[in-house]
Amino acid sequence: MTNASPHRPPLFVAPSPLAATGRPVIQKVLIANRGEIACRIAQTCAKLNITSVAIYVDEDSSSRHIKDADEAVCIGSVETSTTNPFLDIDLLVQTALSVQAQAIHPGYGYLSENADFANKVRAAGLIFIGPSARAMSTLGDKRSSKDYLRQYAADVPLVPGFTGSSQDPDSLGTAAAEIGFPVMLKASAGGGGKGMRIVREPGQLKDELERAQSEARRSFGSDDLILEKYIESSKHVEIQIVGDSHGEVLSFGDRDCSVQRRHQKVIEETPCTFLSEETRQRMASTAIRIAQLIGYENAGTVEFIVDATTGHFYFLEVNARLQVEHPITEEVTGVDLVSLQLFVAAGGRLLDLPVAQGMKPSGHAIECRLCAEDPARNFFPEHGKVQLWRPHGAHRDVRFETAIQTGSTVSIYFDSMIAKVVVWAPTRALAIEKMANVLANTACMGITTNQLFLQRCLTNPAFADPGYTTDFIPGHLEELLQGPSRQCTSQEMEDAIHIIPALVLRRLADYQGPRNPQHRRPFQNVRKQFRNQRHDRVNIHCDVVVQGQEVDAADSSPRMCVWTPQAADGVQKGDEVHICTVPRSNAPADDTQSAAAKVTARYNAISQALRQGQVLSSPAYQVAILSWTPVAEESATGRGVGFTVEVTLNGTKVVAHIALPAHGSRTVFCHFPLLGTYVQFQCHTLLAYVESLRSVENAANGPEQKAVAAPMPCRVLSVLKQVGEEVKAGESVMVVESMKMELSITASASGKFQSSWKQGDAVEEGKILCTIE
Numbered sequence: 001m002t003n004a005s006p007h008r009p010p011l012f013v014a015p016s017p018l019a020a021t022g023r024p025v026i027q028k029v030l031i032a033n034r035g036e037i038a039c040r041i042a043q044t045c046a047k048l049n050i051t052s053v054a055i056y057v058d059e060d061s062s063s064r065h066i067k068d069a070d071e072a073v074c075i076g077s078v079e080t081s082t083t084n085p086f087l088d089i090d091l092l093v094q095t096a097l098s099v100q101a102q103a104i105h106p107g108y109g110y111l112s113e114n115a116d117f118a119n120k121v122r123a124a125g126l127i128f129i130g131p132s133a134r135a136m137s138t139l140g141d142k143r144s145s146k147d148y149l150r151q152y153a154a155d156v157p158l159v160p161g162f163t164g165s166s167q168d169p170d171s172l173g174t175a176a177a178e179i180g181f182p183v184m185l186k187a188s189a190g191g192g193g194k195g196m197r198i199v200r201e202p203g204q205l206k207d208e209l210e211r212a213q214s215e216a217r218r219s220f221g222s223d224d225l226i227l228e229k230y231i232e233s234s235k236h237v238e239i240q241i242v243g244d245s246h247g248e249v250l251s252f253g254d255r256d257c258s259v260q261r262r263h264q265k266v267i268e269e270t271p272c273t274f275l276s277e278e279t280r281q282r283m284a285s286t287a288i289r290i291a292q293l294i295g296y297e298n299a300g301t302v303e304f305i306v307d308a309t310t311g312h313f314y315f316l317e318v319n320a321r322l323q324v325e326h327p328i329t330e331e332v333t334g335v336d337l338v339s340l341q342l343f344v345a346a347g348g349r350l351l352d353l354p355v356a357q358g359m360k361p362s363g364h365a366i367e368c369r370l371c372a373e374d375p376a377r378n379f380f381p382e383h384g385k386v387q388l389w390r391p392h393g394a395h396r397d398v399r400f401e402t403a404i405q406t407g408s409t410v411s412i413y414f415d416s417m418i419a420k421v422v423v424w425a426p427t428r429a430l431a432i433e434k435m436a437n438v439l440a441n442t443a444c445m446g447i448t449t450n451q452l453f454l455q456r457c458l459t460n461p462a463f464a465d466p467g468y469t470t471d472f473i474p475g476h477l478e479e480l481l482q483g484p485s486r487q488c489t490s491q492e493m494e495d496a497i498h499i500i501p502a503l504v505l506r507r508l509a510d511y512q513g514p515r516n517p518q519h520r521r522p523f524q525n526v527r528k529q530f531r532n533q534r535h536d537r538v539n540i541h542c543d544v545v546v547q548g549q550e551v552d553a554a555d556s557s558p559r560m561c562v563w564t565p566q567a568a569d570g571v572q573k574g575d576e577v578h579i580c581t582v583p584r585s586n587a588p589a590d591d592t593q594s595a596a597a598k599v600t601a602r603y604n605a606i607s608q609a610l611r612q613g614q615v616l617s618s619p620a621y622q623v624a625i626l627s628w629t630p631v632a633e634e635s636a637t638g639r640g641v642g643f644t645v646e647v648t649l650n651g652t653k654v655v656a657h658i659a660l661p662a663h664g665s666r667t668v669f670c671h672f673p674l675l676g677t678y679v680q681f682q683c684h685t686l687l688a689y690v691e692s693l694r695s696v697e698n699a700a701n702g703p704e705q706k707a708v709a710a711p712m713p714c715r716v717l718s719v720l721k722q723v724g725e726e727v728k729a730g731e732s733v734m735v736v737e738s739m740k741m742e743l744s745i746t747a748s749a750s751g752k753f754q755s756s757w758k759q760g761d762a763v764e765e766g767k768i769l770c771t772i773e
Contacts, residue, residue, distance in 0.1 A: 008363055008397060008424045014353055015469045016048045025346035026050055026103045026127060026522045030096040031069065033107030034086065036401040036420060037322070038065035041105050044071075044338040053099050054655050055092070057085055059411050064403040068122075073099060078413040079762060089117050093124050096234065103127035109415070112321040113140040122691040129345040131243075131320045135294045140320030141225045143188045149315065152293055156286060159305060159314045161228030163700065167213070169206045179229050185209060187216035188224040188357045196263040198230055211735075214717065215742055233469050235306040236260065237272050237313070239287035240257035240329045243296040244344040251284040252333050253361050255325055258470045261379050262566065266473075267457060268325040269366045271330050273428055273466040275306070281312055290318065299326070299341050308469045309654040324369070324676055327399060331365035331424040337666060363424055364431040368439065370402075370419040372410045375453040376481055381416040381741055383712055385409050387669050388642040388659035389447030390631055392438050395425045406631070406642060406659075410447055412713045412738045415491060418449070428466070432458050440676035443642075443657035456480045484675040489713060495579055495673075496621055496649045498559040501668035501681040502543040502657050503575070503623060504645065506563075508660075511628045511643075538611065540564075544582060544689040546682040558582045560606070560688070562615045580618035583609040590621075595694060603690045624648050631657075706749045707771040714738040716761045716769075721753040733770055736763070747772050 016024040018438040028051040031038045038054055042065065045052040054069035058077040066072045073095055085091060087110060096104050104121050108113035112130065115137035121128040137577040139145045143165065149156045162175035176183045176199065185208060187195030195216030197208040213223035236257045243249040256272035257265045275283070287302035301323045326337050335355050343353075350356045372382045373704070386408045391400040402419035404410070410418055423438060425431035436458045439451055462468055462476055473480065541563035548557075560583075564576040585605040593601075609615050624647070631642040642659045656677075659669040666688075671678035684692065714736040719735045727747045734745040735757070747753070747770075755770035757763060 009334045010330055010396070011330060012334055012355060013044070013047050013336045013354075014348065014355075016050060016345040017343060017348040023049075024050065026342060028053065028099065028101040029105050029129070029342075030092070030099060030101040031055065031107065032086070032096075032104050033094050033110060033112070034060055034063060034065060035403045035414065036417075037066070037107040037109075037324075037455045039068045039403050040327075040401055041338055042068040042070075044336060044342070047336075048342065049058040050342070052589055053096075053101055055086075055095060059413050062295075062405075062408050064405050071099060084414065089114070089120055092117070093120050093126070096121075096126055097124060101126065103129055103342075105129040105341070106321065108319075108324055112297070113319070115140070129298065129341050131296055131298050131300060134321045137317070138294055139290065139296065139300075139318040139549050141188045141224075142186055143224065145318055146226075146315075148294070149290065153290065154731050156290065157312065157314045159228045159231065159316065161226060165224075167209075167223075167225060169209055172209065172605055174203055175227055176722065177202065179227070182230040182232070183227055184230040185212045185225050185227055187212065188222065188226055193226065197364050211742055225272045231305055231307055231314075233308045233471065234258075234270070235274060235308050235468075236265070236303070236316075236470055237275065237283065237306050238301045238303040238319075238323070239284050239625075240299070240301055240323070240326065241291050241296070242299050242339070242340050242344065242350065243291050244350045245297050245347060246349050246351075247290045247292070247295065248297060248349070248356070249288050250356060250359075251288055252329050252335065252337070252352055252359070252446075254280055254283065255328060255468075257325060258468060259463075259472055260470055261375075261473050261764050265325065266369045266371070267366065268328055269364065269431070269456065270328045271361065271364070273364075276310075276311075279306075279311065279313065286315070290315070297346055297360070298322075299337055308467060321746055324417075325367050326334050327401060327420065327422045328365035328367045331399070331422060332361045332363055334362075335357055335359070363426050364428040365422060365424045366431045366435045366458075366510065368421045368435060368458075369417050370421060370444065370454070371416040371450045372418050372447050373416045373450055373452050374448045379450070380711070380743070381412075381738055382448040383410045383412050383738075384663075385446040386401050386444065387661055388443050388631065388657060388671070390443040390642065390644075390657050390720070391419075391421075392441035392443075392673075398422070398434070398438055404444075416741070419444070422598075427474075430465075432463070441661075441673045443678065445659045445678040445680075452484060452675075453480055455484075455676050456482065463565070471531035484677060492619065493649075493652070495559060495619070497654065497656075497670070497672060497679070498545040498547075498681070499577055499579060499621060499623055499649065500647055500654065501647070501658075501670055502545055502561045502577075502683050503625070503647065504658055504660075504668055505543075505666070507625060507628075538607055542686050543609065544684045544686060546684065546689075547679055548682070549680060560615065561591055562610070562618075575623045575750055577623055578616055578618045580615050582606060583614070599690060599694045602693060606686065606690075616631075621649050622651070626653065706751065707768045708733075708745055708748050708770050710736070710763045710765055710767050711743075712738050713765050714743070714763050716757050716759055716763060717742060718759055719755060719757065723754055727751065727753045727772065736769070 017468050019025050029045055030053045031041050042052040052069040053071040054066050055073050055075045056066050077083055104126055111117040113136055116130045117131040118133040120673040138148050146158055160179055174705050182198055182200040185197045195212045197212045199205050199208050206359045212225055217223040240252040241249055254272050255268050255270045257268045259267035299322045301319040304313045305316050306313045330337055373379045374382055386404050389404055394400055399422040404418050423431055423434045425434050436455050439455050544558055545560045546558045559579050562578045583605045625648040629644045639754050647654050655673055657671040661667055666683045668681045669678055717735045717737050719734050721727055729747055729750045731747050732744045733747050733753055749772045751772040753771055
């Protein structure tokens with residue numbers, strides 16, 4: 001599938017069917033979802049002149065989907081409501097009626113595959129933009145879909161599994177032994193990696209069953225699980241289908257979704273170049289046949305597992321909704337799938353559209369899911385404020401789907417995916433190269449994401465082979481967790497980038513608007529870091545730059561930037577700066593020293609190095625600012641905090657996207673396309689740096705802490721130990737939930753368990769969850 005054109009054609013948007021009155025059947029749509037999918041639906045509605053209504057909760061009021069929609073309605077709070085408002089069927093239906101919508105679009109996740117929701121929407125006289133409740137309950141449920149196919153299409157290959165409905169651990173244990181380990185537990189309803197667990201030995205089954213049920217219940221409103229064989233060496237391939245109410249079902253090609261962590265997709269591509277044309281056609285025919293058996297309507301995805309060893313494929317499930325990865329199919333087919341959903345939901349005939357007369361996919365498309373998570377901590381979810389969001393290269397072949405913007409808050413109450421990055425290119429190799437470049441140049445600062453991890457996946461030699469399997473991430477994890485995929489050319493350059501945050505703070509006032517009487521500042525003509533004792537060499541211009549959020553007494557990474565006196569025309573000629581590691585005392589380490597004595601010795605070592613001119617023997621850099629460009633988008637608070645600078649360091653040009661969290665802050669976020677990620681810096685004066693060491697040393701010399709603090713805001717799901725019970729270090733003592741994920745809290749030491757929290761309690765970040773005495 002290639003195309004000689006360097007760009008894909010514009011998307012075909014299906015028209016809005018008209019009623020007998022000549023007016024569109026659907027004139028207003030309530031979007032029963034949030035985030036990037038709500039933005040996507042609102043944008044397509046705008047193309048069709050359909051009014052869109054967004055819903056939101058108190059914890060999500062800054063999301064961009066509210067701005068993209070024509071109207072917005074608050075439906076409550078996740079934190080204070082007994083039921084997640086996005087899962088409250090009666091509330092959503094009443095909201096749609098109150099705004100006089102004709103239809104509800106469920107998006108994906110939440111209630112998108114809930115047959116009761118679809119029934120109640122239609123019972124209220126509204127159009128549900130999705131399949132029939134019968135199709136949803138039959139094919140959209142993993143258990144019933146397999147039962148249905150065994151009865152009506154016995155030749156469709158199924159993954160071996162437990163055919164019963166029991167959720168009893170003993171019954172499932174017996175079935176697992178017959179199937180053979182490893183096996184997989186899966187939530188019957190929903191997807192997205194929620195409610196899924198691999199069980200490799202009998203002793204794990206009971207605990208994993210409870211965890212999977214709990215996760216499924218909170219994510220989809222049902223804790224029913226199925227059990228089936230886990231195929232180790234496999235590819236996850238799916239077929240996009242769309243059906244109408246007139247019996248027609250079309251296939252829109254296949255997608256390879258085999259790059260997964262925690263059984264959730266992170267990179268998807270189309271087409272799956274691993275498949276032979278014969279296998280591709282057989283899978284598409286099977287998908288259409290399954291859909292036609294039940295008269296499937298609207299968008300859906302038929303998922304298959306392909307045994308990479310034998311090439312055989314097995315039916316996995318039907319996602320009776322739009323998929324997260326639908327944009328890549330749109331890119332290669334040139335068809336707006338959301339517009340097709342609206343078209344067929346309003347009674348339109350697919351055969352009336354030109355896409356039914358001969359669709360010709362072209363090129364290759366890749367989607368990367370940008371998630372707020374830390375890959376180095378087992379993909380632990382992250383939260384916080386987005387200090388700067390600057391997508392790179394968005395145009396007809398590069399697409400960003402997101403609800404975040406500069407100043408947005410990533411909440412603990414929603415999934416960790418914060419954006420989808422989509423690229424199209426004539427070939428797979430060019431698409432990989434383009435995606436790696438887009439990710440490297442896109443700035444998302446303030447929260448930890450998988451941005452660098454995605455680049456490492458794309459550039460890993462194993463990904464270049466289309467035969468990679470679902471074991472790609474687990475099998476190459478150590479390589480994928482290494483440093484930036486675009487390594488600095490030398491240690492010298494790695495040191496030199498510490499100059500940029502210090503330079504930015506030194507020059508910030510020079511680039512903050514025109515100099516006129518209304519913008520005058522006190523002492524604006526006095527040079528920076530001015531001191532009366534100009535002949536004392538310890539008073540020369542000096543900045544200590546630390547990577548990370550705070551100073552670490554044992555960290556050797558801080559760099560000291562020592563600036564030479566600036567000439568009168570220094571802005572034009574630039575600055576000269578020497579950079580070195582922060583000097584340390586040569587005296588032997590003495591653990592009996594007080595914190596004050598250690599800090600004093602450190603200050604004296606730095607002072608002596610400055611007075612004796614030792615730092616001036618370190619490498620010198622000629623530094624000049626070539627450009628300083630404010631970002632087009634201001635923060636959600638209305639204060640511009642971001643800009644892009646181009647700097648030369650000894651003649652080498654370095655680009656950096658900069659974010660300052662607040663005026664007067666010494667924290668500087670720098671995204672370097674050279675590294676493909678951002679670095680958080682703390683810039684200190686010499687005295688401020690030494691003072692920060694004092695608190696670090698005091699904490700280090702304090703009593704041993706045997707407490708476990710909440711790693712992020714969370715809700716207690718269960719307390720596994722009794723107060724006063726003896727526990728061992730590393731033993732699980734509590735389970736909490738954050739960002740739709742369950743997290744085990746382990747004991748930090750051996751001793752007696754103590755905690756005042758109980759099931760259902762909300763815990764703020766940093767609060768002590770438990771202590772071990």
